[in-house]
Every structure is written in structure tokens, then in C-alpha cells.
Amino acid sequence: MTTPHFNLIIIGAGLSGIGSACHIAREYPDRSLAIIERRENVGGTWDLFRYPGIRSDSDMASFGYNFKPWYSDQVLAKGGDIREYVKETAKEFGLYDKIHYGLQITGADWSTEDNRWTLTARHEKTGETRHFTCDFMLNCAGYYNFDQGYRPSFKGEEEFQGDILHPQFWPEHLDYSGKRVVVIGSGATAITVVPAMAEKAANVTMLQRSPSYVMAVPDTDKMSVLLNKVLPKKLVFKIARKRNILFQRGLYLACERWPNRMRKVMMWHMRRQLGPGVDMKHFSPKYNPWEQRLCAAPNGDFFKSLRSGKADIVTDHIDHFSKNGIVLTSGKTLEADIIVTATGLDVQLMGGLELSLDGQRVDLPRKMTYKGIMLEDIPNYGWIFGYTNAPWTLKCDIGGRYICRLFEQMDRVGARVVRPVDSAGNASGTGMLDGFAPGYIMRARDRMPRQGLGGPWKVTMHYGKDKKMLIEDPVNDGILRFETGPSESSGQASYLAASA
Known part of the structure; x- marks a missing residue:
């Protein structure tokens, strides 16, 4: 059987994969x-x-695609609506029939002789091994393990007679009406699950080891609602997108520059949302704002559930599970019928793909990331890794446009291969996300690429700087090596020429 060959293979049909593919398919x-x-x-x-209440944690004007406006008065969107938005975009841009489903890419090997990647995939339903080849590979598989979340083991959990659930594997028809629920965790998932479950459960307790910063955000964009009455909706979308991007960036920079002052602002905000009946010790994080991602509560739903008494919060450590719930180190017992372990993600970069060059495995943590979009010395390979301090898809938009510019430059010089090469000694021991400190990132530090001392080897997490670097600065910067491949019968081949 002939191995199917493509000019470009994109791994992942999520927001990043479809968004990047739209740019490339259009160009x-x-x-x-x-x-x-x-x-x-x-x-x-x-x-x-x-899981209950799943939604975006960024406004949809900036979280959605720039080329396909999200026309809605709703600020944060439900998970199912985002899924349909991605599907609709794929169909609109003619990508839906180009998706090969049910395939886990287990390895990719670059052949210097053939100037192409050979990808090995396992069809999950049948176990069948399949192969594909391509000239260029773009990995958009995200940053965490789809097979498992981070789930610490707890002493005595086998004694618990109720259900223990991780949000990543939520049972489809779980009925928690009238049940006592304990949610372990204080991150975005816990902040989402607690108010959603509190509507039906007998009571919901959020058990945290340490507090997080939580911001109440409006569920409706009232300014856009007013502007839509007098301006074209496409213009209103552009205004909202730019406004929200600038606000998010400004908030992040303010937290970086004036951490103590912004901590006071955040504490004031949470105290105002909670009212006088909640002990602020549960909302006094040990870290500064934006050292971890801020949690968003649409219309303050999380705070409302606490004020109403439908939910409560406990700050303590787990000693062990018992037959009826959780025993804390303080000696207190939290009785439960259901325990939700919202304990985080297990980071797995690039979908767990193992890269090799001519059969030699690539040691990923020893490679630097180039412009946050390519990897040192790796030929014809790109990856999309979004922002930790802004909507993920902002990087997908400018990343996809950069890949198009890269292809254009390769065609211009007649190159078949491109790779970033460090010839100026930029190597450092700094991880690509050092300084961003949530548990799931810290646990995966030794699995991540590094960033360099400066220039395009430095990870900025700054949308404005990245946009200039990826969209405006010259592609041929003296760091990328463009290599000419073997000539075809009709002369030098243009890279990524159309397949027959």
C-alpha cells in the first residue's frame, strides 16, 4: 500500500489546529x-x-478567531458552543473533509536524504498502524495529556463509598441532585464546577490547600450591545477585540510592575464580591497576581454561590479519605457522596509525539524554542503553543500567519528545508515557562524546551511583541537556515510545490 504524502500535516483539530489550517489553506x-x-x-x-459549567476563561471577542468573528453578547462561551464554533469554521474553510480521525501520532522521523517526515500513527479503534509522509509538519496538539489528568493518590481513598471523579473524565449522565459534593482544588476548573453543581447538589464544598485570585467578569458585553445599535457588527467586533486584548495586557503588565498594589486591588475586588459573611483567609493567595493564571467567574457566579450558602469553602490539607468523606489534618471531616478531584492537568507537550532525526531521538528539553513557533535544529517543523497570560488563540492566529510567511520565503529562495540554528551561543538553562508557577507547569519543567538568552530564542508571552516579530519582522533573519533540496527533472523544485 502506498504511503499517503502531503505537503503539510497538522496534528490536532482543536482551536489551534483548525485556526492555523484556515490561514494556510486560504493562502x-x-x-x-x-x-x-x-x-x-x-x-x-x-x-x-x-464537566458541569465548562466555559472559556477568556472573552470570546479575543478568544475566537480574528478571521471569523464570534457574534454574541455573551462574554464567556460554554464549552459546547465553542466546539460547534470550531466545527463550523472547519466546514466553512473546506477543512472538514481533510481531517483523519481516531489516529494517535506516536512518532515522527525526519529523513535528510528524502527531505520529509514519516509519521507513525495508531488507529485507536482497531490498533492498526498507519504511516503518512509530509514535507512540513505543524504540531497543534496542545500541552496536556488526554489520557490522564493530574490525580494525586490519597491515603484511604479505597475506603470511600461514594464516587471519586476527575473533571477530565466526567460521566455523561451523572446525577448529583441532592448529593453532598466536595471539590478538591482552587483553580479554574474548581471555580467553574462549584457554582454549576451547587444548583442541584445538596451542598458543595470547595477544599483548597491554598487560595487563588478570582475575578468576577460581566457575562454580557454591555458596551457592544449599545454599539451594535448604531454601528456595523463587524466593526463592533473589532472594537471589542482590540479593547479586550489591550485590557488583558494592561492588567498583566500592571500586576508585573506593581505586584503589591495589584494584590490589594484584587483583594478588594474579592472582598467586595464576597460580602461580610466570608472569611478572607480563604481568598488571600501566597503568590502575586499573574504568577498563576487568574480565575474568571462570569457575573460573579462563584461568589454568589458562596454568599447564598449553596457552596462553602475550606482551606486545609487532606489527612485521609474515610468511608463517608475526607478527614482533614485539622481533624475536621467533610462528608461527601461525590468527591471531584479538580487537581489539575498532566502536561504532555505536542501530544506525546516522539521526534527523531534520521532515526536519532530528539532530546526536547535540550532544544531552544525559536520565536515560540519552531525548535532549534529541527527541520520543517512548527508548533503552536499559546499564551499563559492571554487568550490561547491569539498565538494561533499570528502563528498560522507566520507559517504562511515562512512558506513564501522558502518558495522565494527555492528551499525545501528550513531550520533555526543557534550560532551565537544563546543557550541557557532557563525553561520556556520559568516564572509562570502553577503546579502543572512546575511538575513538567524538565519535559519542556528551553528559552535562550535573547532575541527570537527568548519567550516573551507578549502578544504585541510576538505580533511584530512573527508578522512584521523579516523572515530571513540570519538565524533560519534555508537549504536547497535535490533538483527535480525539470530543475530546482520550489518548496511545497503542489502535489500531483
């Missing part, structure tokens, strides 16, 4: 493209997670 409609997706549907994260 290069005659080039063959395939999208390899492990699940049986598009949507990625938004197809996997189905």
Missing part, C-alpha cells in the same frame, strides 16, 4: 494538507471536557 489552496486528530470529532479540549 495556499493548491497544496495538499491533512489534519490528524486523535479524537472522533473536532474541538480538541472542548470536545474532551464535559
